[in-house]
Amino acid sequence: MKIAIVGASGAVGREFLRLLEHRDFPIDELRLFGSSRSAGSEITFRGKEYKIKLLAQNDDFKDIDIAFVSAGGQTALDFASTITKHGALMIDNSSAFRMDPEVPLVVPEVNGADALHPAKRIIANPNCSTIQMIVALAPIHALSPIERVHVATYQAASGAGHDAMLELEGQVRDQAMGKPLQTKAFGNQLLYNLIPQIDIFTDNDYTKEEMKMYNETCKILHNDEIRVSATCVRVPVLRAHSEAIWVKCAEPLTVEAVREAMSKQKGLLLMDDPAKRSYPMPLHCSMQEPVYVGRLRADLAEPGCVTFWCVADQIMKGAALNAIQIAEYLIQEGAFAK
Ligand code: 11C
Numbered sequence: 001m002k003i004a005i006v007g008a009s010g011a012v013g014r015e016f017l018r019l020l021e022h023r024d025f026p027i028d029e030l031r032l033f034g035s036s037r038s039a040g041s042e043i044t045f046r047g048k049e050y051k052i053k054l055l056a057q058n059d060d061f062k063d064i065d066i067a068f069v070s071a072g073g074q075t076a077l078d079f080a081s082t083i084t085k086h087g088a089l090m091i092d093n094s095s096a097f098r099m100d101p102e103v104p105l106v107v108p109e110v111n112g113a114d115a116l117h118p119a120k121r122i123i124a125n126p127n128c129s130t131i132q133m134i135v136a137l138a139p140i141h142a143l144s145p146i147e148r149v150h151v152a153t154y155q156a157a158s159g160a161g162h163d164a165m166l167e168l169e170g171q172v173r174d175q176a177m178g179k180p181l182q183t184k185a186f187g188n189q190l191l192y193n194l195i196p197q198i199d200i201f202t203d204n205d206y207t208k209e210e211m212k213m214y215n216e217t218c219k220i221l222h223n224d225e226i227r228v229s230a231t232c233v234r235v236p237v238l239r240a241h242s243e244a245i246w247v248k249c250a251e252p253l254t255v256e257a258v259r260e261a262m263s264k265q266k267g268l269l270l271m272d273d274p275a276k277r278s279y280p281m282p283l284h285c286s287m288q289e290p291v292y293v294g295r296l297r298a299d300l301a302e303p304g305c306v307t308f309w310c311v312a313d314q315i316m317k318g319a320a321l322n323a324i325q326i327a328e329y330l331i332q333e334g335a336f337a338k
């Protein structure tokens with residue numbers, strides 16, 4: 001496969017390279033692209049040095065099979081036609097194309113088949129907090145159609161990129177040394193704090209991040225009747241997002257049936273033995289592939305509903321890993337057979 005990575009020096013770009021190497025992804029040729037800030041710098045991949053090229057409106061994507069793109073929504077919009085015009089498949093990590101009816105929005109364990117015929121040669125990777133919730137909701141939706149979801153997220157600094165992770169680490173150091181803390185990435189101090197805003201506010205007083213969880217869930221599960229009420233919160237954790245999720249389905253749920261269905265869900269690992277303090281925590285789920293679920297229990301306030309805790313590495317399953325799994329699914333389905 002001839003692979004391009006756009007945004008190669010960012011948190012997700014670096015993760016693409018680490019995972020492609022680790023998973024032994026079939027690569028004959030690799031081209032790396034970035035902004036003027038990173039262009040010219042070198043990255044080692046499988047023992048070879050690669051120079052990051054400046055992303056430009058030219059024919060650099062000729063012969064590329066798959067372009068993994070993580071460069072923000074505006075860059076995705078500005079360069080989609082440059083990337084796809086010679087037939088490359090663009091797997092985009094931004095929100096730019098997610099709600100486009102002609103662009104599949106894919107979590108491969110759940111709706112992989114949607115990726116098979118991308119009309120515009122673009123496939124969208126969902127928002128990180130949506131991806132992990134969908135892996136946990138899909139087995140429940142298969143038991144009985146989901147009607148309502150309430151979710152509170154506890155999102156790591158990594159969701160805001162590499163510089164935001166550095167800022168949190170810097171806040172730890174500066175606090176210890178009694179220095180003033182930098183607060184560029186989140187507009188507020190994150191260390192020793194929680195920030196109940198991710199992305200900007202929309203007209204209905206929910207944030208864009210919260211509305212992504214609503215709209216993307218409906219699109220991926222092919223059901224516009226699902227109602228999702230989210231409160232998204234930034235927490236001083238480095239790279240795994242956590243979520244407290246409450247679910248109501250058309251038919252009453254039992255914990256036993258949900259546990260059984262979740263235990264068969266690909267990509268999901270139950271870690272649920274609270275008596276032994278065994279439940280997923282972001283510290284332990286960082287750098288791990290699965291979506292972890294624990295604290296599964298019957299809801300006390302509304303009989304027939306369940307509630308649980310869900311954790312996944314935001315840069316892996318929430319971004320780079322999901323995109324690579326989409327590519328692996330398509331390769332397995334023969335989408336690139338020559
Ligand atoms: C965060 N979920 O944690 C956001 C980052 O739509 O891809 C991902 C934004 C997106 O800050």
